Amino acid sequence: MYPHTPPLAQQVPSWLLWRLSVALPLLLLLPLAALRPRGVPATRLLNELWLGLVTSIATAFLFTCVVKVHVGRLRPDFLSRCMPVDGSCTGDAAAVTEGRKSFPSGHSTLVWAGLGLVSIAYAARLADLSTPRLGSLFKVVVAAAPAMVALGVALSRVADYWHHWQDVLVGSLIGCVAAYGAWRLRFPSPVAAVPSGRSRLTPHVCAEDLELLAKEHRSPPSERVEV
Known part of the structure; x- marks a missing residue:
């Protein structure tokens, strides 16, 4: 009730959502x-x-999209959309x-899938840097800033009466899981210990290349046999 x-009167309309979920993360990763x-x-x-x-x-x-279509749920403003008369929507x-x-x-x-990955990326890189205690607080603020934007977008959906809080919670979890899963496909864990000289922002493919180069550097030169 x-x-x-209206869609264009929302705090975060669709056109702004795609900019926050795709365009902004692309720029922040540069x-x-x-x-x-x-x-x-x-x-x-x-x-x-x-x-x-x-x-x-x-x-x-x-x-x-699959869950929305097959499960769905009435939005908080459904009766205002339906305007029922004699049991039928008008x-x-x-x-x-x-x-x-x-x-x-x-x-x-979407916003957590995009900006959540940016937060993970910055957290992974900043975790490599050795800083004093004040610097550690600064690193937390920088890494958490994209996530705070995502949180604001998620909460706006409840304020605009387009979603129940459970919808926002589950949607945010889906975005976070997708972001972390996509990250782990290409990079090591942002919180796990890494070998000396290695970074948490080193892709798996680059790590393999570096290991091959290190082995070649350590291996003794091959003996030449002149005929």
Whole structure:
């Protein structure tokens, strides 16, 4: 029975959502190429970061769309969309259909899948840096900033009466799982210990190349037999 907020009157309309979920993460990942670990080419690192971002968003978006269609749930403003008369909806048919797709929150899923991966990437790189206690607090703030934006977008869905809090919670979890899964496909854990001289921002493929180079450097030169 909550009032209906038109799509363009939402705090985060669809056009802004895609900018926050895709365009902004693409830009925020660019500085990491300049701060890349030693021995990792900038183009290779940026390629892995962007591929991880696309994987995270695509996985989360696909899963959410399937659940919305097959499970769904009445949105908090469904009666305002339906405007029932004698048991039948008299409102706009498209708005009524959309009013049945509350679970899970697509906004929450996408924004966490995008900005959540950015937070993981910054946390992984900043964890490599040795800083004093004040610097450690600064690292936490920098790494958590994208996640705070995602949290604000998710909470706006409840304030706009487009989702129940359970929809937002589950959507956020889906986005976080997609982001972490996409990250682990290409990079080591951002919290796990890494070998000396290795970075948590070193892609798996680059780590294999570095290991091969190290073995070649350690191996004795082959004996030449002159004939």
